[in-house]
Amino acid sequence: MARAVIGVDLGGTTLAIGIINNEGRIIIQKVQPTPKSLKPDGLAKIVKENIKEFTANIASTLKLKALKIGISVPSFTTKEGEVIHAPNLGWINVPLKKIMEERIGMPVYIEHDVKCATLAEKIYGAGRNCNDFIYITYGTGLSAGIVINGSIRRGIHNSAGNIGHWVINEQGRPCTCGLNGCLETFIGREGIIKRARSKIQTGRDIGVDIDHLTVKRVFRSAKEGNVVARELVPEIAKDFGLAIAGLVAILDPGKVIIGGGIARAGEILFSPLRKVVKNNISSESARCVEIIPASLENPALIGAALIALEEKGINEF
Ligand SMILES: [Zn+2]
Structure with missing residues (x-):
């Protein structure tokens, strides 16, 4: 049975949330405008609602590996999962991993969107x-x-x-x-x-x-x-x-x-x-x-999911 996790691509204008399997395939995804003045609490709420919606539809066909979440963010990040500076979101030094794990109760992995995209192209795409x-x-x-x-x-x-x-x-x-x-x-x-x-x-x-x-x-x-x-x-x-x-x-x-x-x-x-x-x-x-x-449609989303799926940092692949 395929393994799958939740991937989130948090952009300044668009928020994509999906279920991605261990072959890098997006099983289901929802793309929505990023709400204005979004805060980590608001993101946790949206992710929770989407997970509920997704799992009601397709959980029976996938082993959702006890549900883990990988999030790509428009900012450099620390190894501890902190968003350093995301000007488009107005976030500075936000401990996103910690906040999301507390609110959702699942392991969360955070990485810079460009590094997520690079990883996905390296594993599945043009790289x-x-x-x-x-x-x-x-x-x-x-x-x-x-x-x-x-x-x-x-x-x-x-x-x-x-x-x-x-x-x-x-x-x-x-x-x-x-x-x-x-x-x-x-x-x-x-x-x-x-x-x-x-x-x-x-x-x-x-x-x-x-x-x-x-x-x-x-x-x-x-x-x-x-x-x-x-x-x-x-x-x-x-x-x-x-x-x-x-x-x-x-x-x-x-x-x-x-x-x-x-x-x-x-x-x-x-x-x-x-x-x-x-x-x-x-x-x-x-x-x-x-x-x-590039050869992938949404490499940042796939890369974020990969990190959560394998529980590895970008340099351990
Ligand atoms: Zn500049």
């Missing part, structure tokens, strides 16, 4: 059979999971892979982190929308109404052949590609796997990105690095 790769989540912001010799780099202060806040131009715009000119102010969701808006404000037609600008619409317009939207893509690919080339020069990975909402733009983004990376790496062998899309 299989590769001991050295970088996984990048590219959406509202950017963050990386760095796999070195098969182990996900955590860093001395648990903050390895914080590439969204890599300052690429200190004369740049202020970032939510307090610095100026971070990579994500240029190519994160808001950065792309600002670029598109400034093109419209100089009288150019990007194919999307200024009041309805989204990254998805801008990329769609580029795919449909709009000249102005098409100009924007290589600009984004240049900034992102140079950052990736820097990571490749330092770490010499076999693959750079890119997931997240913006990565779903597909070849229109990946094709110029590959060119920028290859043109900006001096080592001939490192230029062979594969730049590929």
Whole structure:
């Protein structure tokens, strides 16, 4: 009989809760907007209600391994299961593992969402059979999971892979982190929308109404052949590609796997990105690095469940 656990992917805008089995398959899941001003108590209540709903439906077909919960959070975490800083939730130093275990009465495992996603891609996805790769989540912001010799780099202060806040131009715009000119102010969701808006404000037609600008619409317009939207893509690919080339020069990975909402733009983004990376790496062998899309739909949810299922930390797989 398959084993399964509860996985929770807690994002700033979306909360996904599901049952995941030991083959990395999502048996059932519920995706809901993250309630405004959500607190750990509120999260415990929602998780409890969802578990009740799920188990009433499918418990008979699964051995729910005495129910355990793995939660991926949009923050670096401590080994004790504390959320260090999740700006989108307004949480600082929240002992989430302890609170959830007290409220729900089940073992709870907490991990940074990008590290969960990296683990899932490593076990089931595009990182299989590769001991050295970088996984990048590219959406509202950017963050990386760095796999070195098969182990996900955590860093001395648990903050390895914080590439969204890599300052690429200190004369740049202020970032939510307090610095100026971070990579994500240029190519994160808001950065792309600002670029598109400034093109419209100089009288150019990007194919999307200024009041309805989204990254998805801008990329769609580029795919449909709009000249102005098409100009924007290589600009984004240049900034992102140079950052990736820097990571490749330092770490010499076999693959750079890119997931997240913006990565779903597909070849229109990946094709110029590959060119920028290859043109900006001096080592001939490192230029062979594969730049590929992630292969799982919700790797953070699957990774969180994996940690709970196996009762192991990200570096013990
Ligand atoms: Zn920043």
